[in-house]
Amino acid sequence: MNNLPTNSGHSRGRGRGTKQKDDANRGLGLQLGQSSNEARPDKPVPPADALKTSEIIPKSEDTEAQAIEGDPRGSVRGRRLITEVVHSRPQGLTTKAGISGTKINVQTNYFKLLKRPCWTIFQYRVDFEPEVDNTRYRRGYLYEHKNILGGYIFDGTILFCTTQFNFKELVTKNHAGENITIKIKHVGLVEAADNQQFQVLNLLLRKAMESLSLQLVSRNYYDAKAKIKLNNYRVELWPGYQTSIRQHESDILLCADVVHKVMRTDTLYDILSEAIRDTENFKDAFRRQVMGMICLTDYNNKTYRIDDVDFGLNPLCKFNTKDGDISYVEYYKKRYNITIRDHKQPLVVSRPTEKNIRGGTDQLIMLVPELARATGMTDAMRANFQFMKAMSEFTRLNPDRRIERLRAFNKRLQSSKESMDVLKSWNIELDTALVDIPARVLFPEKIVFGNQKRFVCDNRADWTMEFRNNSMYSHVDIKRWYVITPQRNLRETEEFVKLCIRAASGMKMTISEPRYDKIADDRNGTYSQSIDNAVAKDPQIIMLVLKAPNEEKYSCIKKRTCVDRPVPSQVVTLKTIAPRKEKSAGLMSIATKVVIQMNAKLMGAPWMIELPLRGLMTVGFDVCHSSKNKNKSYGALVATMDMKSSNRYFSSVNEHMKGQELSDQMSMNMTYALKAFREHHGILPERILFFRDGVGDGQLHQVVNTEVKFLKTKLDEIYKSAGKEDGCRMAFIVVTKRINTRYFTKNRNPVPGTVVDDVITLPERYDFFLVSQAVRQGTVSPTNYNVIHDNIGLSADKLQMLSYKMTHMYYNFSGTCRVPAVCQYAHKLAFLIAESINRAPSSGLENQLYFL
Template sequence: MALLIKGDPKGKQKFNEFVVNKIVITKYNHVSYRIDDVAWDMTPMTEFERKGQTCTFVDYLKHHHNYVVKDTTQPMLISKLKPRKNDRLTQSDTTQRVAALVPECCHMTGLTEDQRANFKVMTDLAGSTRLTPQQRVEGLHRFIDRLMKCEAAQELLSQWSLEIVPGIIHVEGRKMDGPGLSFGDRVNLPKAGPDFSREAGLSVYDPIAIKRYAVISTQRDSDKAKRFIEMYQQVSKPLGIKMMQLGTLVTLRCFLPHDFNNALRGLDKNSTQFVVIIMPMQRDDVYAAIKKFCVSDCPIPSQCILSKTLGNEKRLRSIVLKIALQINCKLGGSLWALQMPLKEQVMFVGIDAAHDPLKKDPSTVCLVASLNNECTKYYSKAASGRVHQEMAESLRGMLEDAIKYFQSVRHRVPDRIIVFRDGGSVGAMEHIEKTEMEQLMQAQQQLAPDASFTFAVVAKRIPQRFFLDQGRKGFDNLQPGSVVDNTVTRRHYFDFYMVSQQVRQGTVNPTHFIVLNPNDAIKTDLIQKLAYVTSFMYFNWSGTVRVPAMVQYAHKLADLLSRHVKAKPHETICNTLYYL
C-alpha cells in the first residue's frame, strides 16, 4: 500500500500493476490466493451475506479469526476461486466464486523485482538456499539422528515396516570425457570441458555475413544505439562475421506497442536481414507485440535489448559480443560444431510443453530436431494442446514434418532417431508410452522404417542428490559427465542419472533419464554418451547445460510462443534459432 501516495493520479494504477497476478498468504489461516483484481469500491466495512445474515469483513475477521483490522478504508483484493470437486455446476451456471481479502491481512510471497535487483539481499538469501554438498550431508545426518531418537517417528515407521538407514547410501558412478568441438579458424578442442567460453569468443564456426540491418530505439536512447552499432562492427570482424554495411537507426518518440509495430512495418523486408530493438524498460506488452510481429506476422530475426544493459561502458564490449553471437544463430549460423565419430546419420529430437499460468490459453507443444551429426542446424515445429495439458496429441505430424525436412536437406532419412522428452513424472510413464511414444513411432515407421528409434524422458525436478566422497576432505559436487546407473535406479525401467553442468554455488542437481523402449539398437553406454555430448550444443551458453541442447531449445521456443507470441510461427523461419 506504500505505492498509494496521496495526490498521485496514477496511485491506483501502480498498485494494480504491483499486486495483480501475485500470490499472497493470509496471516490468520495461512491459505494462499492469487490476486486477480482490486475492488476499489469495497472496504473492510463493506457488508456481505453469510448464512442468511449480513456482516462486515471487520466483524467476520474479529469473530472467526480474532483479527482486528486497523485500517477500515483500504480497498479489497479479489481472488477468483477454482471450482471445488464436489461443486455441481450446470452449463448455464456461470457463477464465479471469489474471495475478498483485506490487504493488511496478507503477506506477499516470493521476491519483488527490487529485491531481486538488490545484490546484498540475493547474496544473503543464497547463503541459506544454495547449500554446499558438505552442508547438505551434515544436515541430512542431523535429520536422521532426530528421526532415530524420536519414539513417535519410530513407531509410525514400524507400523509400515519401514526402517531409516543411519547414513547416506554409497553408490558407484563413472565419469565420461567431453566431446571434441570445432570452432572457427580451425580451432579444435579434442576433449571439451564444461566451460569453453574463451574458445567460443574467438571465432565462429559458421558465420553469416551481414548486409543490412536496422536498430530501433527511442530518441532518448539514440546515443546508446549509435554506440551499439559502432561496437557491433568492432566485435564482428574478429569473429569472422563480415559486415558490409552499418546498421540503420530508426528513432521513436514514444514507447508504445503500436509505435514499434509501425517502425517494423516501415522497414524494407527484402533487404533488412534482422532488426535490433532497444527498449527503455521491461514491458511485456511491448515485447509481446514486437515478437508477435517478427515471429508470426512478418518473419524477420529480432533481438531485443534493455537500454540499461548498454549503459555500462566497461562491460559494453562483452555484452555486444554475446549479442553478436546470438544474432548469428538467429540468422541461421552456428557458433561451434560437435565432433561425433558416427557413420550413421542421427537425428536428435527435443520435445517440451509450456502452459499458461492463468490456465486460460491452450498449452504450447514444441519439437526441435537436429539436421546433422554436428548438431549445428535445427528444425522446429510448434502446435497447440489442451489448456494446462502436459500430454501432446499432435506429435506424429510434427515428427513427420521434421523427418521430411531432414530428408530435403540431407537427401536421405536419418539412420537413428533419438527423442528426448522433457518433463513427466514416474506415474505418467505408462500414459506417455502409450500416447506420445506410439505417435512418434508411427511417424518413424511411416517415413523412416529402417531407422532405429529411441524414446527417453528427461526429468529435472527430482529429489535425488549425489555427492562426491573425498574422504577426509569431505563431500563435493560430482564433476560434469558423471553417471549413476545402479542401486538407486528403477527396477522396471532402463534409467540413469547424469550430471552434465557445472555449478559454482550450492549443490549440483542431477538429471534423470528414463528410456521407455530399450532395445538392442541402443546400448547403455551409447545413450549415456549421446545424452552428455548433446548438452554441449546449446548456443546460448558457452558450456554444458542440464539437458540435451534440443530439449533446451524446445523449452525456449515453447516459453516464447506461450508467454508472448500466442500465435503460430511463420513457416519460413522453422530452420533458424529465432527463439534464442
C-alpha cells in the first residue's frame, strides 16, 4: 500500500498512547499533535479487540434476561439471540381473530419445524486465558477437543451440550505455539419447555448454515461467492439470509428473508487519502466524512461507530498490556499476522456504548484506518439516482423472485450433508414448503370528497386523479398570503403561483393573488428579515422559494416560522416548480399537491373517510433522535379531535435526553390533547385509540410495564375527576414497520387491506399483520400491530378495520401509507424538530398540521 499523498498543515490532535518521538509523527508532511476536543487520558488505550468485557450472568429463575458480554458496539458475541418473551396480551382476551372481509390464503416466508425438540441441554460458560477476542479463533480452539465434547454448539462464549462434563480446563496452542487455557464452567440447564430453547435452535441453524460456505457479517450470513460488483461505485452487494426461529401460535416456525449487504471496497485509509488529495483542510474533511459512520474490521468481524479521529496517534504508538507496552503495529502482527503498511496514519476513535460501560468496558476504542472498511451508503450515494437504480435491480425483489430465492435456500440447506447432520443430530427436521396461512382482505374504503362525493379506493390505493373531478372535503380560502422568492427567479415563481391558483379553482377553492417579496440574495438573514416583514402583515401562510435544496436555509426558515414568528409556511425549490422542459408535463400535478398541502396546513381537510364512531380520539406517537446531539431525542404526539365532526388536530413535541423515561412527557402531552378536545367539544373523548411507533423489541418490556401503566393511571385520574367513574376507555397499539415477515398471494403482492391474525402471529401477543399500501416494484412489507392494552370496548375485527381506515388519512400523499396517519404525522413532526429546529415549536401552531 502506498503512503498517503502529501499535504501541508498543522493540527493539534488528541493522543491515546505512549507518544513516539516527534519525527515519528511527521509522516506525509504532516505535523501530528493533540486535539482540542478532549484531554489525553492517564492510561494508554489498547485497540478494540484487546479490551476485556463483563462476565455473563446465566439465566435462572431469578433473572428474566441475560447480561451479555458484548463487543465495543454493544452487539452480542457469537451473535447470540436473546429470547426474552414479553407477554403483552391483555388479560381476558377471548379471540384476536377478525371476521370482516374476503377470506383468502396467502403464502409466507416461513418454514415449519416438523419435529419439536425434546431434550435437556447443559449450559457452560467458556473463558480463554490469555483472552481471545476473535470468535472464529475461540471456536477453532474448542473444536480441537470435539472428540471429548461430543455433540455441541458454541457461540463464542456459551457452550451448549447434551452431556455433562467433569473436567474444568482444556489446553491448546495458538499459531505462535503459546498455550491457550480453555476454562469451562457449568452455569445452568436448558429444558425443552424453556424459552431459551429457541436461542439454542437459532444457534443450531446458524451452525448448519456455516456448512453452506456462507460468511457471517454482523448478524447475518452472506454468500461472498455470489457477490455483485458495482465497480463504478466501489461497492459490492452480498446476497444473504436473515433467519429467526420462534414459537408462533401453534408451531415452531423459521422466518427466512433474503437480504443484501452493501459492502464498500474502500477503507477509511482510502477516504483519508482522498481527503488529503482533494481538500486543503483534509483533517476536518476526513472527520466530517467518517464521524458517525459504522466501519467493519475484517480481522474480528465486528462493527464500530466512529466518534472521532485522533491525529495525535499513529500505529507506532504503544499501549499497556499485562505483558508490557506494545505498539499497534506489533500487536496486529503478533495477534493476527497482519502487517500495517503505513505507520503515519492517524487512529480513529470509537466510544464505548452505555451497554459496554455497564459491562465494564469504559475505555475509548482505537482503530487503524487501514484495517477498517467503510460500510453503508454515503449521502452522495443515496443522492445518486444512477447508483440507487443500479442497486435496486438486484436488491428490490419481486414476490416471485423472493419466493424462488427462499425455496433455493431451503433446498441448499437440505442438500448439504454437513448441514443436515447438524440438524438431525439434534432431532430437528425442517419442512421443505413455505407455510400457507388463512388471511382476509378488508373491504375497500370510501374516500369522501366535497359535496359528499365518494370514491371507492381500489387496489392501487391512490386517489390522486380524483381531484380532477372533485373538490376537497373542506377547504380554507387563501386570501392573505406572501410569496418570498429571489428576485432573479420571480418569473418562474409567478408562473407556478398561477398554476396553484388554477389548480385550487378546479377543486372549488379560492386562492387570491399573493404579495411578493423579491429578495436580492438568498442568504439566511435575508430570508429571516423577509419573514419578519411578512408576518407583520398577518398572512394566513407564507410560500418560500429556494434555489436548491439546502438544509441550512431550510432549518433557518423553519426555526423562524415555527418558533420565532409562528406562521404556516410552504417551502418549495426552483427545481420542483420550474423543471426542465422535458419534465414540465407534471407541473400541474405538483401545483395540485402543493395546494392540497397548504389547505391541510390551514386546517382544511382534503378528503375524509367514513368513520362509524363518534367521540373517538386517535393518537400517534413517535421518537426521532437529534442530528446535532446523539444524546438528545424528540418525542412527538399528534391527536385527532373526533374526525366524525371535526377536521382539527392537536400536536405537541418534547425534548428528552438519552436514558430518560418518556412516560412523564407522553402523559403530559396527552393531558394537553384532552384539554384541547374538551375546549373544542365541551366533553372528553369517549374512546382513545393510541398508536405508538418507534418501539424496538428490546423496548417493549418498558413500554408495557412502565409507559402504558403510567399513561393509563394519569388518564383515569382525568376521567374520574370529570365524573367518568369507569375511567378512560383506551386501546394502546404498538406499530412496527421493521419486520421480516412477508406474505404473498399467488406469487404476487397482497392487495391493500390484506390482514393476517393467525398462525404466524405470536401466542403471547394480541397482534395482527396488515398490508395497507401498494408498491409498484419489489415486495410489499406488512406492518405489525401489537395491542398491549385494551379496554376500549371494540372487537379485534373493529380494531383491525379502524387501523386500516387510519392509513388513508395522511394528507401529504393522496393514497394509503404503511402506518396510521397519526403515526406518520408524529414522525414528520419529530423529524422536523430533530433535524431542523432543535427546539420546541410555538404553541400557537399546535392545532394545525404546520409540519407537513
